[in-house]
Amino acid sequence: MDRAEKQAELDLLIGKFTKAQVAVCADYRGLTVAKITQLRSELRKAGSEGRVVRNTLARLASTKCATNAKPGELEKFLGSIVGPTLVVTCDNDPIAPTKVLAKFAKENADKFRVKGCWLDGAYVDAAGVDSLSKMPGREETFAMLLALINEPATRLVRLMSEPSAQVVRSIEAYRKKLGGEDSAAA
Secondary structure: OOHHHHHHHHHHHHHHHHHOOEEEEEEOOOOOHHHHHHHHHHHHHOOEEEEEEOHHHHHHHHHHHOOOOOOOHHHHHHHOOOOOEEEEEEOOOOOHHHHHHHHHHHHOOOOOEEEEEEEOOEEEEHHHHHHHHOOOOHHHHHHHHHHHHHHHHHHHHHHHHHHHHHHHHHHHHHHHHOOHHHHHHO
């Protein structure tokens, strides 16, 4: 890479880190190109992007973007950018990429591992990323919230329609008691 290419890559990484809600670092040593391509495809479906980066450029971009970092947290994150590094960023849902990466790490445990991530100005280690992957994602959270909002209205409609339904059931029972099956046809 010449100097202009490095600067363009650095600018791209700074843009991605600035917009990202989460940035996850993973070691992909030993994976085939086909497996990495498969992982990138799954990440795209989850609204994320995986990119193999040069460690020096990733460290520089992280340092420039981590203005709200808690003391000591940036150093921990920079410590995870060693060896072959795949950086996964996501702009809208911090849980979605962790789910994809945790699943992929289980399937390829001998050749792929998550090193850690940057989330809300703090470093999260590999165990924390695994815990994040078990949380409900953005869409699941919205679905649960919608169900909570709809529940009182559903109960109210059911409660309001119950008296009329009870009257209809009472009339039907009385009709059957009088032998209304035959008299209704006459």
